[in-house]
Amino acid sequence: NAGVTQTPKFRVLKTGQSMTLLCAQDMNHEYMYWYRQDPGMGLRLIHYSVGEGTTAKGEVPDGYNVSRLKKQNFLLGLESAAPSQTSVYFCAADFSGANVLTFGAGSRLTVL
Amino acid sequence: LAKTTQPISMDSYEGQEVNITCSHNNIATNDYITWYQQFPSQGPRFIIQGYKTKVTNEVASLFIPADRKSSTLSLPRVSLSDTAVYYCLVGASYQKVTFGIGTKLQVIP
Numbered sequence: 472n473a474g475v476t477q478t479p480k481f482r483v484l485k486t487g488q489s490m491t492l493l494c495a496q497d498m499n500h501e502y503m504y505w506y507r508q509d510p511g512m513g514l515r516l517i518h519y520s521v522g523e524g525t526t527a528k529g530e531v532p533d534g535y536n537v538s539r540l541k542k543q544n545f546l547l548g549l550e551s552a553a554p555s556q557t558s559v560y561f562c563a564a565d566f567s568g569a570n571v572l573t574f575g576a577g578s579r580l581t582v583l
Numbered sequence: 584l585a586k587t588t589q590p591i592s593m594d595s596y597e598g599q600e601v602n603i604t605c606s607h608n609n610i611a612t613n614d615y616i617t618w619y620q621q622f623p624s625q626g627p628r629f630i631i632q633g634y635k636t637k638v639t640n641e642v643a644s645l646f647i648p649a650d651r652k653s654s655t656l657s658l659p660r661v662s663l664s665d666t667a668v669y670y671c672l673v674g675a676s677y678q679k680v681t682f683g684i685g686t687k688l689q690v691i692p
Contacts, residue, residue: 475626504680513670514627514682529679561626563680570617570672570680574626 473497477562477575484552484582492547492578494562502565503545504529504572505537507558514561520545521568552582587671592687601658603686605671608652613675616647616654621668621685630669631656658688666690 476495484490494503501522506514506529516529518537526537534556536548545564549556559579563572588606595601607616615634619627631638633645633654644657658665670685 506682511684513684516679516681519679527679530681563626565680569632570615570674571629571632572619572627572680574628577624577626 475562475564475573475575477560477578479578480576481579482581484549484580486553486582488552489548489550490552490580491549492560492562492580494545494547494564494575496543496545496564496573498564498566498573499542500564500566500573501542502568503539504563504565505535505545505547506561506563507531507556508561508577509558517547517560549580552580554582556580557582587673587683589669589671589683589686591684592689594689594691595661596691597662598660601661601665601688601690603656603658603669603671603688604653605656605673606653607671607673610651610673611675614651614673615675616645616651617672617674618643618645618656619670619672619682621670622666627670627682661688661690663690663692 478493504519505517515531520539523542538546562575565572617632618630621627631645638645646655668685
């Protein structure tokens with residue numbers, strides 16, 4: 472039982488490149504979230520999903536897109552990466568929306 | 584969503600009990616109080632959740648006064664491995680979950 476798995480763990484991009492971060496959960500949880508964490512900033516919510524086929528904007532959605540085509544997967548896309556998107560990205564899943572989140576190990580992204 | 588205020592940092596010696604207080608003056612009737620722990624280079628980990636009075640599990644206790652405008656996370660007899668950032672969250676079910684900066688706890692030998 473892996474819980475929440477994020478791939479890749481590390482990635483270096485050049486400005487303007489695109490990429491997708493994959494979050495996979497094997498817990499059959501309805502809710503999924505993408506956060507970014509920058510030094511001294513805590514975690515900021517990018518996008519979230521309350522179920523398969525649904526997505527919604529969080530606090531800092533600009534420059535990111537998401538998709539939840541399957542219940543177990545939540546994808547975070549960067550269409551044109553910018554240095555300001557250098558960060559550690561965390562995915563999380565919640566069974567019932569009761570604010571009890573299980574987090575992945577994180578994906579460290581550097582945009583040069 | 585209710586705004587929370589907690590100390591930015593705290594220091595404690597090993598073996599002491601640590602209490603971290605979170606203020607949430609505009610908490611709503613349906614809101615729960617949830618605490619998370621985050622170690623460096625890891626994702627946050629759920630510690631405890633409560634609605635009112637006191638909740639205890641194998642890791643911590645959560646004290647919530649009757650007016651629910653604050654809450655206190657209590658860690659008994661901390662060790663060096665408890666050095667982490669602790670986040671207080673307030674919100675109801677089915678709302679987007681947002682984190683603040685948290686409290687950085689440093690346990691000193």
